[in-house]
Amino acid sequence: MKDLQLNKEGRLKHFLTIDGLNKDILTEILDVAESFSTMPAQKVNKVPLLRGKTIVNLFFENSTRTRTTFELAATRLSADVLSINIAASATSKGESLLDTIRNLEAMHVDMFVVRHAISGAGHFIAQNTAPHISVINAGDGQHAHPTQAMLDMFTIRQYKKKFDHLNVVIIGDILHSRVARSQIQALNVLGVKEIRVVAPKTLLPQNVESLGVKPFNNIEQGLEGSDVIMMLRLQKERMTSALLPNEREYFKCFGLTEERLKSASHDAIIMHPGPINRGVEIESSIADGSQSVILQQVTNGVAIRMAIMSLTMQSKGDVS
Amino acid sequence: MTNNNLKIPDLLNNLEIDLKIIVAARKLNDPLMIGIHSGGVWIAEQLHPRLKIQEPLGVMDISFYRDDFSQIGMHPKVKPSQLPAHMEGRDIILIDDVFYTGRTIRAALNEIFDYGRPNQVVLGVLIERDGRQVPIKPDCAGCTLRLPAGQRIKLTGPGTLGIEIQSINNVVTAV
Numbered sequence: 001m002k003d004l005q006l007n008k009e010g011r012l013k014h015f016l017t018i019d020g021l022n023k024d025i026l027t028e029i030l031d032v033a034e035s036f037s038t039m040p041a042q043k044v045n046k047v048p049l050l051r052g053k054t055i056v057n058l059f060f061e062n063s064t065r066t067r068t069t070f071e072l073a074a075t076r077l078s079a080d081v082l083s084i085n086i087a088a089s090a091t092s093k094g095e096s097l098l099d100t101i102r103n104l105e106a107m108h109v110d111m112f113v114v115r116h117a118i119s120g121a122g123h124f125i126a127q128n129t130a131p132h133i134s135v136i137n138a139g140d141g142q143h144a145h146p147t148q149a150m151l152d153m154f155t156i157r158q159y160k161k162k163f164d165h166l167n168v169v170i171i172g173d174i175l176h177s178r179v180a181r182s183q184i185q186a187l188n189v190l191g192v193k194e195i196r197v198v199a200p201k202t203l204l205p206q207n208v209e210s211l212g213v214k215p216f217n218n219i220e221q222g223l224e225g226s227d228v229i230m231m232l233r234l235q236k237e238r239m240t241s242a243l244l245p246n247e248r249e250y251f252k253c254f255g256l257t258e259e260r261l262k263s264a265s266h267d268a269i270i271m272h273p274g275p276i277n278r279g280v281e282i283e284s285s286i287a288d289g290s291q292s293v294i295l296q297q298v299t300n301g302v303a304i305r306m307a308i309m310s311l312t313m314q315s316k317g318d319v320s
Numbered sequence: 321m322t323n324n325n326l327k328i329p330d331l332l333n334n335l336e337i338d339l340k341i342i343v344a345a346r347k348l349n350d351p352l353m354i355g356i357h358s359g360g361v362w363i364a365e366q367l368h369p370r371l372k373i374q375e376p377l378g379v380m381d382i383s384f385y386r387d388d389f390s391q392i393g394m395h396p397k398v399k400p401s402q403l404p405a406h407m408e409g410r411d412i413i414l415i416d417d418v419f420y421t422g423r424t425i426r427a428a429l430n431e432i433f434d435y436g437r438p439n440q441v442v443l444g445v446l447i448e449r450d451g452r453q454v455p456i457k458p459d460c461a462g463c464t465l466r467l468p469a470g471q472r473i474k475l476t477g478p479g480t481l482g483i484e485i486q487s488i489n490n491v492v493t494a495v
Contacts, residue, residue, distance in 0.1 A: 038400040044434035047384035314393030
C-alpha cells in the first residue's frame with residue numbers, strides 16, 4: 001500500500017496519504033510550494049509545467065474550497081481541467097466507479113483528483129487506473145486529506161520557520177476527521193516537539209496515543225503553552241449516534257474563546273481547515289483576530305496543490 | 321587542457337566593460353539586473369555594484385519554465401524567484417554564468433514576459449561556449465570558448481568563485 005505512492009526511484013507518483021512518506025519528500029513539497037507562492041507577483045499568473053496535460057477533478061462529495069483551489073492550481077500550471085459534477089453524471093445512472101474511470105482514461109487524461117465519501121477510494125483508483133495516470137486524494141471518507149495537511153504544514157513553516165520546537169494542539173472532532181489524521185502523520189514526520197489532541201472522550205478514537213499524540217479532555221490544559229492551535233470543524237453530517245449533547249454545550253466545554261486563548265503562547269497561530277462554525281468550535285472574534293491565519297491557509301492551498309500536482313506528474317510513465 | 325584564459329577577475333572585467341558600452345549605446349534607462357540561479361546570481365552580484373545599478377538585484381529560478389520537465393522532472397533545489405512586480409516597459413540586464421545551448425535563456429525570457437513586457441533585454445554571460453541549440457545569443461561575454469562535446473563548464477561558489485571544466489575523465493580547475 002505504501003509503495004503505491006512512489007515510483008521505483010522513490011519519487012511521488014500518486015499522493016494518497018501522508019502515511020509512508022518520509023521527511024525528505026514532505027520537505028520537497030513544502031520547498032516547491034514556496035517557490036510557487038511567489039508567483040502572484042507575476043502579471044501572467046501561470047507557469048508552463050503541465051501544458052498539454054489534462055486533469056480531471058472527480059468530486060463524489062461536495063467541496064467548494066478544495067475543488068476551487070485544485071482547479072486554480074491546475075490552471076496556474078497551464079493544465080486543462082475538467083471538473084465533473086458526479087451528482088449529474090453517469091454514476092447516478094448506475095455506472096460503476098471503475099467504468100467511469102475507464103471512460104475518462106479513454107479520453108486520454110493524465111491525472112485524477114478524487115474526493116470520495118468512502119475511505120480508500122483514491123487507493124482503489126490508483127491501483128486500477130492506467131499506469132501513466134497520477135491520482136491525488138482530495139479527501140476520502142474518514143481516512144485522509146493529505147493536501148490539506150500539507151497546506152497546514154506550509155502555513156506553520158511560514159509563521160514558525162522550524163518544526164522541532166513546536167507544541168501543536170489539535171482541538172475538536174478527532175474521531176471523524178480525516179484532516180486530523182493526516183495532520184498528525186505530517187507533524188510526526190516533520191518532527192514537532194509535541195502533538196496534543198483535545199476533544200470530548202466520545203470524539204477521540206480509541207488508543208489515540210498510538211498515533212503519537214497526547215490526549216486531553218480539558219481544553220485549558222491542552223492549550224497551555226501551545227504554539228500552533230489547529231481547530232477542527234464539528235462534523236455533524238458524519239455523526240451517526242448521539243456523541244454530543246448539543247452545540248452550545250460543546251462550545252461551553254471545547255470552544256476556543258479569547259479567555260482560553262490566554263493559556264497558549266502569546267504568539268500562537270490559530271488555524272482551521274474550514275468551513276468554520278462560528279460560535280460552535282471557535283469564537284467569532286478569534287476567527288477574525290490577529291492570531292488567525294485561516295485565510296492564509298486558503299491562499300497557501302493553491303501553492304501546495306501546484307507543488308503536489310507537478311511533483312506527481314514529473315514521474316509520468318514511470319511505473320513502480 | 322589549459323585554463324590560462326579562464327581567470328574569473330579578467331572575465332568579470334571584460335564583461336563589465338562590454339556591458340557598460342551596451343548600456344550607453346542602447347540607452348538603457350534605470351536598468352534592472354537579474355541573475356539566473358545559481359551561477360548567474362553570483363556573477364550578477366559582482367557586476368551589480370560595478371555598473372552602479374540602483375535597484376536591488378533580481379533573482380530568477382527558471383525551474384518552472386524548463387523545457388525538459390517531462391524528461392528529467394523538477395530541479396531538486398528550486399528556489400523562489402525574487403523579481404519586482406513591475407517589469408512592464410523596463411530595461412533589463414540578464415546575467416548568467418555559462419551560455420551553452422540557449423535553452424536556459426529561452427526559459428528565462430518566458431518567465432520575464434510573464435511578469436510584463438520589457439522594453440529591452442540585454443544578455444551578458446561570463447563564458448559563452450559552443451553548442452547552441454536555439455537561435456538565441458548573448459549580447460556580450462567575458463570570453464568565448466570551444467569545448468569538445470561531453471565536457472561542461474561549472475561555476476563553483478558562492479564564496480570564492482571558481483571554474484571547473486568537467487568531463488568523464490578529468491576535472492580541471494581554475495580560480
